[in-house]
Amino acid sequence: MSSLYLITGFLGAGKTTFLKNMVRCFPGRKLALIVNEFGREGVDGALLSKLGVAMTEIDNGSIFCSCRLDQFESALAGTLAQGPDVILVEASGLADPTSVRKVLDQPARFPGLVYAGAICLVDAGQFHKVFATTRVCALQLAVSDLVLINKTDLAAPEAVARVRAEVLAQRPGCQVHETTFGQLEASWLSALSAPPARTSAAVPHVKDITLQKFTLVLDEILSAAALESLLSLFAGDTYRIKGFAPLAEGLFLVDCVGPQIQLTPWPGMAPNPGRLSVLFGNGQNARRSVQAAIDRRSGLHIE
Template sequence: MSDLYLITGFLGAGKTTFLKNFLRLFAGKKIQLIVNEFGQEGIDGTLLADLGAYLNEIAGGSVFCSCRLDQFEKVLRESADVNADVILVEASGLSDPTAVRRLFSQTERFPHIAYQGAVCLVDAVRFPKLYATARTCVKQLASSDVALINKVDRATEEQLQRTRELIRGQRPDMPVLETAFGRTDRGILELLAASSHADGAELPLTADLTLRKLLVTVAPTITPYALQKFIEMFIEVTFRVKGFVMTSAGLYLVDCAGNVVTMTPYTGDVSEEKYGRLVILSGAGMPVRKRVKEAASWYADSILSVE
């Protein structure tokens, strides 16, 4: 029997960092990771590949959407052959996981899986704005058993208090923890064990949010400075900008949430088909395509396409 935990939370909440810390709570156990990327680039899976766990990546949509549900169920059925002690599922930041209880209540389909609940990562700085504009935040909280407010070191007291109020307003029954850098301890497992996640209520499968998604192909001749300036021209109308980009100075990991451009030299192994492209995600009504096109016109020699 494999204990399965779901990690959810909106884009940039810190799910991958949390997951790396969460893994340490299962030291000595055989672990299977199922990493779900909304965009076409399996970035988080690449970063997690060196953690010594059995890894599956599902890209191109939420595992709870009909477009990827069959692939997710296939991976879950095949996980019986892995015989892992623990299965950790990192859901896409845009996923609507309200079907999770229904899915894992079907014990006849997944007799080897014992669902242990969901942890919802919350960005203490950005959550009040996101909660008002992205309905998936509401869905993720509704489907989770523990909320973990992350990045408390970056939040003002006003932002932190507003985030607490929003969570308590929707889920007064939910245990809420607070942390920075995704740190956690065994107390979170105790809270999950005490939760009511075994409820098998019939909840409908839903499609991914109708959000803006662009894929930008970047020439390897671009300088890191030009890449940063390019992103700065549209970053404020995005939820997330993410990708591996080869530049004139080497490979960089771009991972931007909010209005901050974050670019880090990357020395890990990345297959060529996974670098050179940026996935840009934003909300309905944001002029993302127009802004990206305008920015691309300034760097026409380096931006090969915007799709």
């Protein structure tokens, strides 16, 4: 038997860091990862590659959307054939996972698979912004069996309390815990019972048209300070900017959540260096802000 856990959460909630911590909760057991990213650059796979766990990556779309569903089902069947004890699936931050039970409830295709439940991470500081502007945020909560309010160190206690109240309003009776740096306790997992999700069959499984993306291509080698200055011109108009950048000081992981910009030195190789995925929503001036930055400085362009 293989137990499958689904990890969801909007862009920047801390899913990848959480997944690194979650792997440690299964000592001595054979694990497998299926990692899904909405963009084409495959950043999360590179971040998780050093865990020493068998991993399959599915990029450029949500695994629960018709455009990637066949690929996910094939990847899951292939993973099951390897006989893992635990399968961890990290869904794209833009995923609508309301069809998860229908997808997994195929015993003929996925023999021995046990769905252990969905864990949703929410960013304590960004939750109200994304919940108000994106359809998928509510849908991710709707199928959750455990919700972790992450990054509580970056939000005031009263703000965290408001997030908890809103989460419980959306998912009454759900197990909710507060954490930082994606940490979790094994007892939280053992309490999962995976009750049926409170979603209506009438909810359509369609693309969230409020979400848009483009790729920002760096055409020249900048310094870390210059790139940070450049990103500060438009990061606040986006949900997420993520990718690897070859800079004068070396290769860096670029990870921005709204206006929060983080550049981290990256040892070794990385996929698609110099290509940053930019995710934003309707009403955000991301393209306009990026174009204004390009007009001020050559050496980058939008794809």
